[in-house]
Amino acid sequence: xxxSQYLRLMNVMARMALRADAARxxxxxxxxxxxPLLWVAVFYVVFVVILGTRQEDFLPFLMVxxxxxxxxxxxxxxxSNAIVTGRGLVxxxxxxxTLFPMAAVQESIYRQAAVFALMFSYVLFEGFALTxxxxxxxxxxxxxxxxxxxCALVGACLVCxxxxxxxxxxxxMMFLMFTSGIFWDVRSLDDPEKIHMILTANPLAxxxxxxxxxxxxxxxxxxxxxxxxxxxxxxxxxxxxxxxRKGDKYLALKALTA
Amino acid sequence: MMDDNRAIMLEMDxxxxxxxxxxxxxxxxxxxxxxxxxxxxxxxxSLGVIGRNGVGxxxxxxxxxxxxxxxxxxxxxxxxxxxxxxTLGLGFKQDLSGRDNALLSAMLQGSTRKQAEAxxxxxxxxxxxxxSFFLPVKTYxxxxxxxxxxxxxxxxxxxxxxxxxxxxxxxxxxxxxxxSAMKNRITGDQTVVFVSHILEQxxxxxxxxLWLDRGRIVALGGAQEVIESYTxxxxxxxxxxx
Numbered sequence: 001x002x003x004s005q006y007l008r009l010m011n012v013m014a015r016m017a018l019r020a021d022a023a024r025x026x027x028x029x030x031x032x033x034x035x036p037l038l039w040v041a042v043f044y045v046v047f048v049v050i051l052g053t054r055q056e057d058f059l060p061f062l063m064v065x066x067x068x069x070x071x072x073x074x075x076x077x078x079x080s081n082a083i084v085t086g087r088g089l090v091x092x093x094x095x096x097x098t099l100f101p102m103a104a105v106q107e108s109i110y111r112q113a114a115v116f117a118l119m120f121s122y123v124l125f126e127g128f129a130l131t132x133x134x135x136x137x138x139x140x141x142x143x144x145x146x147x148x149x150x151c152a153l154v155g156a157c158l159v160c161x162x163x164x165x166x167x168x169x170x171x172x173m174m175f176l177m178f179t180s181g182i183f184w185d186v187r188s189l190d191d192p193e194k195i196h197m198i199l200t201a202n203p204l205a206x207x208x209x210x211x212x213x214x215x216x217x218x219x220x221x222x223x224x225x226x227x228x229x230x231x232x233x234x235x236x237x238x239x240x241x242x243x244x245r246k247g248d249k250y251l252a253l254k255a256l257t258a
Numbered sequence: 259m260m261d262d263n264r265a266i267m268l269e270m271d272x273x274x275x276x277x278x279x280x281x282x283x284x285x286x287x288x289x290x291x292x293x294x295x296x297x298x299x300x301x302x303x304s305l306g307v308i309g310r311n312g313v314g315x316x317x318x319x320x321x322x323x324x325x326x327x328x329x330x331x332x333x334x335x336x337x338x339x340x341x342x343x344x345t346l347g348l349g350f351k352q353d354l355s356g357r358d359n360a361l362l363s364a365m366l367q368g369s370t371r372k373q374a375e376a377x378x379x380x381x382x383x384x385x386x387x388x389x390s391f392f393l394p395v396k397t398y399x400x401x402x403x404x405x406x407x408x409x410x411x412x413x414x415x416x417x418x419x420x421x422x423x424x425x426x427x428x429x430x431x432x433x434x435x436x437x438s439a440m441k442n443r444i445t446g447d448q449t450v451v452f453v454s455h456i457l458e459q460x461x462x463x464x465x466x467x468l469w470l471d472r473g474r475i476v477a478l479g480g481a482q483e484v485i486e487s488y489t490x491x492x493x494x495x496x497x498x499x500x
Contacts, residue, residue, distance in 0.1 A: 005370070008370070012362060012365055012371070016354055016358055016362055019353075019358065023353045023394060024353045088350070092343055093343070094325045249324075249325070249327035257289075
């Protein structure tokens, strides 16, 4: 399949899925903005009203971390099930199996666009300045996207081979949520060595921290580190594409019979 | 009937397919779906495939369409030729309209968006769906779904059409219309593999017939004779059962 046809299909499948989803829900597309707004409300109640957190600017800190994390976790979780959920089509047409997770990721990009718009507006509303450093969001989001698609392909393969991986991926997302510094600030740890270790060992922690540095502290991320993360996940993505191309029919058999 | 001068479209050479279901049922959980199946499909012919449920008919079509790979033997599609599988039911997105589903189907079969949109009017017209064409597929009756699936399939152009049970549903009026549309395609130079339980249709549409039982070829030959021996075997089995 030519790349242009592949990309077109990926986009059409994503948009159709969004349309189907909106048609199923009473509030339709309103949910795109409503859901992240509800996140803010929940966090406000828990951390400000109940726990009375004193940390300065805690809510913006939390929002940026959480809403950026949601992109990763939702995309990868949904994409992991994409081949299996799409088995009706898998059994009908010989299309590259990467198309299913890639369309799922594309679908979440549309949703995330609304979430990011809300996140940026919220940050500005809280009085943080719009600086030239915001341009660093572009490479940061590109690297974030490369992380999403490579993990999406890994997840989709694993779940296709054995359904048992689906709950494991859910658990792993929970693990990432707690270890990537969403509710706590990696940089507030006492031991600088530990800070360095977490930001190096967990690329997601680095990326989430990057969003906060840019938006809340007007500081660009460490570009060398960022580019090396991008290169690493880029290599993983290429490897997965090759594996899935080679094992295309094996994955089809697994999706149809397991 | 067996005109070997015609170009070969697709060849199956001693094809086996088995898979491991993971659950220890029998034979260590391995299912043998197809066993030593060999055949040649010639350009312009229509081959019928008959047999009871679960003997490997759909799997055979999936191998021909390049959706699955054989565990043994080889399936060779002549280079440059395309094969497409048409089935009912699965594959539709329930919350999308018939129109959107048709558009997506056509694009998945390789059409560009423009080409696909050009098909839509034809599909709308032929399927007799009227305004329902713009309603979600979940509101459709099974007959309406069948009409949409058949029409979408009919409008796309491929070298080998693999048809799985698609003519056995819908009301009598549409079935007649579908059958004659199918006949038109077949009398042209369309190559067709046709799976059906309705032997009368197979007899009308196919030159050759393949009888499959438990993953093995029982008979492959002229439509008339294979169908006769199949009917005899089924009747005999029924008598024994009684």
